[in-house]
Amino acid sequence: MELPLYVRIEPSATSNQYVSTYRKLTLSKLYLVADAAVTKHASNYINMAVYNGAVKIAERKFDATGSDIAEGTAEALALSGGASLDFDDLGELKIEFTKGGSGVLAGSLVCVFEPRREV
Secondary structure, X not given: OOEEEEEEEOOOOOEEEEEEOOOOEEEXXXXXXXOOOEOOXXXXXXXXXXXXXXXXXXXXXXXXXXXXXXXXXXXXXXXXXXXXXXXXXXXXXXXXXXXXXXXXXXXXEEEEEEEXXXX
């Protein structure tokens, strides 16, 4: 059974945003949906990284090393980290935004979790 969680994102500066998990869950999918098209740029950008604790489990770059995203399109983000995709009771997913210049990003992050049981 999938448990989707929709997180509104609209960072205006370099900052962090947190999502609390209420039970043991495994992050199975992560999607970014932008409200408007975002074009990669060397000096005007916002990069996003997603963490469980200190382990980076996903990232999306819009700087010179990144790529564009179309308006209203759900883009699946690649997940990595193996066991780090497992969240404990009252765990937290950290979304880290790094802004350069006048970069803009607004939209939603869709976190799809699955319940897990310890055996």
